[in-house]
Amino acid sequence: MSRPSDLVQGTLDLLLLKILALEPLNGWAISQRLKQVSGDILQVSDGSLYPALHKLEQEGWISAEWKASENNRRAKFYSLTRLGRRQLQKETADWTRLSDAITQVVQLDEV
Amino acid sequence: MRMEHWLYKLPLRFRSLFSYKSVEQDLNDELQYHLERKIEENIAQGLTPEESRYAALRAMDSLAQRQEECRETRGVNGIENTIRDIRYSLRTLRKSPGFTTVAVLTLALGIGANAVVFGILNALVLRPVNIPRAESFYGVQQTSGWPYQSYPDYLDLRDRNRSFAGLAGYNITAAGLDTGNNPSRAWLYEVSGNYFDVLGIQPYLGRFIHASDEHGPNSAPYVVLTYAYWHAHFGDDRGAVGRVVKLNKHPFTIVGVAPKEFRGTLLFFSPDFFVPLVNEEQLEGVSYLNDRGKRQVFQVMGHLKAGITPAQALIDLNSIGSWLEKTYPKDVGQRAFTLGRTGLPGDIFAKPVREFVTALMLLAGLILLAACANLGSLFAARASDRGREVALRLALGASRNRILRALFTEAALISLIGGAVGLWGSVLLLRGLSVWQPMPRFPIHVPVTPDGNVYAIALALALVSGILFGLVPVRQVLRVDPYQIVKAGSTAKVGQRVSVRDVLLVVQIAICAVLVTSSMVAVRGLARSLNGNFGFEPRNAMLVETNLSMAGYAGDGVLAIQKRMRDAVAGVPGVKSAALVDNPPLVEGWNVAFVFTDQTTDLRPANSVATAVRYAVSPEYFDAASTTLLVGRAFSQHDDKNAPHVAVVNRLFASTIFGSSAKAIGAYYKMKDGARIQVVGIAEDGRYTTNIAEDPQPAMFLPMLQSPSIATWLVVRSDRDPRQLGEALRTTLRGVDSGLPVYVQTWIQGMDGALFGTRVATVSLGVLGIMGAMLSITGIFGMAAYSVSKRLKELGIRIAIGAQPKEVLQAALGRAVKLLLVGSTAGLILGVLASRVLAHIVYQATPRDPIVLTGVVLAMLFLGIVATWIPAQRALSLDPLALLREE
Numbered sequence: 001m002s003r004p005s006d007l008v009q010g011t012l013d014l015l016l017l018k019i020l021a022l023e024p025l026n027g028w029a030i031s032q033r034l035k036q037v038s039g040d041i042l043q044v045s046d047g048s049l050y051p052a053l054h055k056l057e058q059e060g061w062i063s064a065e066w067k068a069s070e071n072n073r074r075a076k077f078y079s080l081t082r083l084g085r086r087q088l089q090k091e092t093a094d095w096t097r098l099s100d101a102i103t104q105v106v107q108l109d110e111v
Numbered sequence: 112m113r114m115e116h117w118l119y120k121l122p123l124r125f126r127s128l129f130s131y132k133s134v135e136q137d138l139n140d141e142l143q144y145h146l147e148r149k150i151e152e153n154i155a156q157g158l159t160p161e162e163s164r165y166a167a168l169r170a171m172d173s174l175a176q177r178q179e180e181c182r183e184t185r186g187v188n189g190i191e192n193t194i195r196d197i198r199y200s201l202r203t204l205r206k207s208p209g210f211t212t213v214a215v216l217t218l219a220l221g222i223g224a225n226a227v228v229f230g231i232l233n234a235l236v237l238r239p240v241n242i243p244r245a246e247s248f249y250g251v252q253q254t255s256g257w258p259y260q261s262y263p264d265y266l267d268l269r270d271r272n273r274s275f276a277g278l279a280g281y282n283i284t285a286a287g288l289d290t291g292n293n294p295s296r297a298w299l300y301e302v303s304g305n306y307f308d309v310l311g312i313q314p315y316l317g318r319f320i321h322a323s324d325e326h327g328p329n330s331a332p333y334v335v336l337t338y339a340y341w342h343a344h345f346g347d348d349r350g351a352v353g354r355v356v357k358l359n360k361h362p363f364t365i366v367g368v369a370p371k372e373f374r375g376t377l378l379f380f381s382p383d384f385f386v387p388l389v390n391e392e393q394l395e396g397v398s399y400l401n402d403r404g405k406r407q408v409f410q411v412m413g414h415l416k417a418g419i420t421p422a423q424a425l426i427d428l429n430s431i432g433s434w435l436e437k438t439y440p441k442d443v444g445q446r447a448f449t450l451g452r453t454g455l456p457g458d459i460f461a462k463p464v465r466e467f468v469t470a471l472m473l474l475a476g477l478i479l480l481a482a483c484a485n486l487g488s489l490f491a492a493r494a495s496d497r498g499r500e501v502a503l504r505l506a507l508g509a510s511r512n513r514i515l516r517a518l519f520t521e522a523a524l525i526s527l528i529g530g531a532v533g534l535w536g537s538v539l540l541l542r543g544l545s546v547w548q549p550m551p552r553f554p555i556h557v558p559v560t561p562d563g564n565v566y567a568i569a570l571a572l573a574l575v576s577g578i579l580f581g582l583v584p585v586r587q588v589l590r591v592d593p594y595q596i597v598k599a600g601s602t603a604k605v606g607q608r609v610s611v612r613d614v615l616l617v618v619q620i621a622i623c624a625v626l627v628t629s630s631m632v633a634v635r636g637l638a639r640s641l642n643g644n645f646g647f648e649p650r651n652a653m654l655v656e657t658n659l660s661m662a663g664y665a666g667d668g669v670l671a672i673q674k675r676m677r678d679a680v681a682g683v684p685g686v687k688s689a690a691l692v693d694n695p696p697l698v699e700g701w702n703v704a705f706v707f708t709d710q711t712t713d714l715r716p717a718n719s720v721a722t723a724v725r726y727a728v729s730p731e732y733f734d735a736a737s738t739t740l741l742v743g744r745a746f747s748q749h750d751d752k753n754a755p756h757v758a759v760v761n762r763l764f765a766s767t768i769f770g771s772s773a774k775a776i777g778a779y780y781k782m783k784d785g786a787r788i789q790v791v792g793i794a795e796d797g798r799y800t801t802n803i804a805e806d807p808q809p810a811m812f813l814p815m816l817q818s819p820s821i822a823t824w825l826v827v828r829s830d831r832d833p834r835q836l837g838e839a840l841r842t843t844l845r846g847v848d849s850g851l852p853v854y855v856q857t858w859i860q861g862m863d864g865a866l867f868g869t870r871v872a873t874v875s876l877g878v879l880g881i882m883g884a885m886l887s888i889t890g891i892f893g894m895a896a897y898s899v900s901k902r903l904k905e906l907g908i909r910i911a912i913g914a915q916p917k918e919v920l921q922a923a924l925g926r927a928v929k930l931l932l933v934g935s936t937a938g939l940i941l942g943v944l945a946s947r948v949l950a951h952i953v954y955q956a957t958p959r960d961p962i963v964l965t966g967v968v969l970a971m972l973f974l975g976i977v978a979t980w981i982p983a984q985r986a987l988s989l990d991p992l993a994l995l996r997e998e
Contacts, residue, residue: 027141028148046149047172050142051180058184060119066137069144076141083119 012044012052014095017080017088020062024079026069027053053078061087127185138181142174175508192513196520204524207493209896211525213889214489218529218577219536220882221482226537226561226569228475231544232468234559240376240454243311249421249450250412250457251278251428258457259406262388262399264435264443265303268411271431274424275413279309282409283380286394287661287852289357290344296658296852297340298554300375301388304331307369309413310376316341317352317367320387328400331387332363338371340383358386359661361393376412378454381554396660396821403442404716404783410456421450444716467872474629474879477622479576481883484619485890487580488612490522492897494584501588514588522581523574530573534566541565549871550863552854583611613926616894617934620971623887624938625945628967630880632946635963637873641866646761646797647696648737649858653833654695655680655825655840656854663850669821672848676825677729679843685831690735693727693820695858696799697865702726704811706768707781714783721767723760723809724799727818733759733794735826743776743792751816759792764809788813803865826858833857884974887934891978895927899982903989911991923986924979935971942967 019025019033027050034044044052056062061084069075080088127134146167153163171177182191204211239245251268252258260268260280269278281302288297300306307319315338324331334356336345345351354365363386374381388408392398399405415424425448432446455461494501501514541561548556657676664672673691681689694700705719730746732738741762750757758780760768765775772793779789788811796807829836837855844853899906906923914922943959 026144028145031145045172046145046167046170047177050145050177051184054181054184058120058123060123063119073144073147074140075144076137081119 011095012048013056014088014091015042015044016052016056017061017084017091020078020080021085021088024077026075026077028075029070030078056084059087060084124185127191131191134185138178142171142178146171173508179508179510192516193520196517197524199517200521200524204521210489210493213893214486214525215529215532217482217485217489217886217889218526218573219533220886221479221576222530222533222569222573223536223540224475224478224533224879224882225472225572226534226565227540228468228471229568230537230541230559230561230565231557232472233562233564234557235378235455236465236468237564238454238562240378240452241372241374242376244414247415247417248412248453249415249424250410250453251448252451252457254445254447254449256451256458256462257406258410258451258459260408260411261403261406261442262408263401263403264406264446265408265411267435268428268431269303269305271434272424272427274415274419274427276416277305277309278411278413279303279306280388280408280411281306281376281385282388282391282407283382284395285658286358286386287360287658288383289360290354296661296854297383298380299394300382300385301391301394302385303388306385307335311414312370312373314367315370316349317365319367319369320385324387325389327389328398329390329393331389332361332393333366333387334358334363335367335369335385336365337369337374337382337384339374339381341368359394359396360663361390363390376410376453377456378558379555381556383554394660396665403439410453412453425450440715440717442716444719463868467868471875471879474626474876477626478879478882478886479572481619481622481626481886481890483576483580484615484622485886485893486525486577487583488615488619488890489893490581491584491587491612491615492893494518494587496897496901498587502592511589515585518585518588519578519582522578525581526573526577529577530570533573534569537561537565537569549867552856553864583615612894613930616890616930617937619890620887620931620934621938621941623883623890623974624935624967624971625942626883627880627887627970628939628942628963629946630876630878630883631963631966631970632942632960633873633876635960635966637869640803640869643803644795644797645697645803646738646795646799649697649862651828651830652736652858653827653829653836653840654698654856654858654861655827655844656699656856657823657825657844658852659821659823661852662848664821669823670816670819672851673729673815673823675847676823676844677731679847680825680827680840681731683827683829683836683839683843685829685836685839687828687830688731688735689825689827690731691729691815692732692736692824692826693815693822695736695824695826695861696724696726696797697801697803698824698858698861699864701800705783706764706809706811707783708768709779709781709787711781714781714785716783719783721764721809723764723811726810726812727815727820728812729815732812732826735828737828738797739795741793741795742772743790745792746814748816750814754817756786756788756817757791757814758788759794759812760790761794761796761810763796763807764811765790765793767809798865801865802868803862884970887971887974888978891927891931891975892981894930895924895979895982896985898926899923899986906986907989907991910989916987919986919989920983924983927979927982928975931971931975935968935975939964939967939971 015034015038016030019030019037025033030053031044031046031049034042053062057064057078061081062078063081064076064078066074067077069077146164149167149170150160150163153166154160158166168174240248242248250258251260253260262280265278265280269280272278279302281300283298284301285296285298288295302320304320304322304325307314308321313319314335317335319335320331320333324333336351341347341351351365352367355362356365357363369385386394389400391400399407415421428448432448435443435446449458451457452461455464504514505511538561541559544557545560546556659669659672677689677691680686683689694702702725703722704725705714705716706721706723707714707719711718726732728746730748730750733740733745740759743759745759746757760775762772765772768780769775769778769790775790775793777789777791779787781787794810794812797810798805799808799810825840827836827840831839840855841853844851902923906919909919909922943964
């Protein structure tokens with residue numbers, strides 16, 4: 001499965017969960033939101049977004065339902081499940097630990 | 112995984128699996144929505160609608176692959192894809208019926224051969240006897256591998272051992288059964304009273320015989336019928352229990368019927384009924400119940416007590432053995448025991464069967480190997496033919512994974528179909544074998560009905576071999592560069608020049624040549640052994656078996672009726688000579704006797720110089736049997752009870768005991784009963800006991816008048832047609848005594864048992880040889896046909912520019928023929944080496960036989976011609992114009 005090369009392995013899941021934790025969104029809206037919040041730094045290709053979403057859905061972390069979209073067309077909206085919320089907490093904690101550790105290393109004073 | 116997890120997952124999985132269409136629709140809609148929004152965005156940024164569309168699709172980075180990735184997340188993709196792959200494979204297989212047929216048949220042959228042989232192995236070697244707690248059930252045999260014990264020894268073993276919960280014994284014999292007015296020969300076990308209780312089985316009707324029924328000789332006139340005999344001869348009449356029938360004219364009461372699945376404790380030999388061994392005298396006319404020297408109890412067996420190991424039991428038995436040796440030195444030689452299986456009693460019977468079946472299993476393995484090599488090259492050829500298709504699919508976005516899976520599915524399908532066909536064939540064959548009666552006079556059958564084990568093994572073999580070799584072309588597929596192939600077109604060569612295929616084909620042909628060689632060696636061996644020298648001439652000789660005890664003869668009456676019978680038969684027109692013998696050689700049974708030197712006074716078995724096969728014959732025997740007397744004289748009517756004891760011995764006897772024939776003539780030896788016997792003649796060596804391949808043994812012929820025997824056969828030499836002569840003999844003997852059961856057969860027919868092993872070996876090897884031949888035909892054919900079809904265009908051009916048929920053939924088939932030659936040569940050499948092993952099974956089998964060697968060469972040549980015929984025709988009949996137009 002192709003992954004955006006500039007995203008740390010596994011972080012796409014975290015980003016998606018976090019975005020969906022705020023409100024249910026459809027795929028298109030998620031891609032827009034990603035660009036928007038990360039200030040275009042985290043580019044997720046349109047191609048890899050959907051397999052990732054489907055994976056989360058199959059894991060039971062997000063659930064989908066068809067609703068009218070903002071422009072009144074039918075679109076598939078994803079929202080976080082209870083399991084997903086738990087997963088988000090776990091992944092957030094993991095991420096914080098990891099990034100703290102990396103920050104520590106990076107900030108070591110060179111002699 | 113946690114429960115809650117599955118609460119979310121399961122409905123999704125089910126939905127993906129069972130509403131595939133709507134899930135797919137959702138996926139499409141979802142991606143479509145995204146694309147539309149993207150296009151709108153692009154248009155808003157000022158691109159043309161056309162450009163916007165392309166840009167949107169590009170951003171998606173191959174829509175089809177993304178969809179496939181989404182599908183893969185569903186987890187049930189595997190199942191779905193498998194179903195798709197199966198459909199697809201079935202379709203492609205249908206489109207290439209030639210490949211499918213050859214591959215399925217090849218595998219079916221391999222699997223069939225193995226299922227049959229494994230079925231036999233399973234039934235004869237692996238499956239325990241059909242009684243409760245069979246795992247702790249053992250037979251007691253002598254260290255020599257013979258199962259026999261004498262009755263008094265049996266009683267001592269039974270009563271003195273502390274290891275067995277009980278020891279039962281039985282003996283096999285035939286008797287005339289008269290249920291009213293139809294005396295007929297039936298086979299029975301004479302069993303010890305505890306037989307059924309030791310086995311631990313319950314009667315179907317009535318009761319069994321018990322130890323409490325035995326009160327000395329002839330005290331228990333009871334019969335237990337087998338279910339089959341009760342069903343066939345008493346029409347399932349429950350009233351049969353309690354009826355009185357006559358056995359050899361003695362009244363016996365039917366007390367019970369054994370359960371349906373119990374057919375005695377031997378694998379091959381199912382008796383008609385069971386009678387107590389203590390009534391032996393009534394059944395056989397003689398009783399050996401008190402004769403410690405007569406090893407007549409065929410098998411002694413029982414369950415080990417709980418917690419006793421076979422090794423402990425052996426120590427126990429052998430201490431009884433040495434006690435017997437010390438206590439009865441006059442009758443008992445060495446007594447040492449081992450434990451064995453009971454279905455094939457004693458290693459002497461079990462070992463050759465085991466060895467033979469193991470050898471067969473090896474050969475069947477070779478067949479499978481050849482079939483697999485064949486399959487491998489077929490699949491490799493097919494894969495390289497489909498290089499272009501594979502390349503296209505790769506270019507269109509199929510993952511290599513997916514392509515390999517298709518390959519795998521195809522291999523699995525071929526193995527399943529091939530395995531099923533092979534198994535079906537083998538089940539038919541095994542069923543046939545099970546009802547086959549190799550020797551119609553004896554209740555002998557080969558119980559090889561296939562069971563679950565056979566099915567499981569066949570299926571496993573089919574899958575493993577089919578898939579393993581179906582995946583030979585994996586490397587080929589993995590290295591495919593779609594760009595190169597699509598560019599180069601269909602004639603591009605995929606794969607290397609000396610391919611795996613060539614190697615596989617050579618291996619396969621070599622294996623087949625080995626099989627063909629060994630089957631030819633075996634067939635020649637059989638032919639030779641039938642024409643061999645047995646020390647008598649079985650051709651143009653009839654045997655008449657009589658049963659004097661069934662007719663109630665005993666004592667001096669025996670000698671009188673024997674003389675009357677012989678004289679009557681000698682008078683039948685066309686009979687050149689007629690003689691009496693107690694047991695003709697190589698037919699049903701034989702007697703052995705200890706031989707002592709003339710100087711020996713302590714005639715205990717341990718002091719004997721040899722054991723010899725012992726015959727009691729009338730004076731005309733050497734004439735009637737065509738046994739050549741080398742030195743000395745035959746017997747005359749004057750060698751009777753009142754004359755000095757004389758014997759004719761064979762050459763081996765003479766040289767073993769006396770050093771040479773010259774020293775033997777006129778010399779004396781002693782028998783165990785103290786009789787001093789003078790050698791008056793030396794006969795040629797012969798074959799005597801069970802098997803035409805037996806080792807030479809010493810033998811002695813004694814005058815019947817001096818060694819009376821109630822067992823009586825007539826040997827009749829005549830050139831008359833056996834059927835007519837047989838009728839005449841029966842009529843004549845009815846005139847002598849109408850109540851005397853007689854059985855007439857040719858001596859060759861009588862040797863069925865002795866030839867059985869050789870025949871079975873020859874037939875099995877012959878069948879395996881034919882299978883090998885068929886496999887090499889399919890292998891060479893596949894290779895040749897493939898190489899012609901691959902080079903159609905080239906051949907067409909060659910023909911168009913004037914190539915001669917010879918050159919065309921060389922171009923088309925040169926390689927196939929070369930491989931055939933290499934393979935056959937290797938196979939022939941291996942086959943000749945392997946055939947040395949065969950000499951142990953098939954008498955007179957030798958690979959250094961010009962006929963065998965030329966036979967193999969011719970056979971392989973013939974196979975090559977047959978296999979390349981069709982492809983050669985195709986190559987020669989090419990129409991270059993049509994071909995060039997096509998491209």
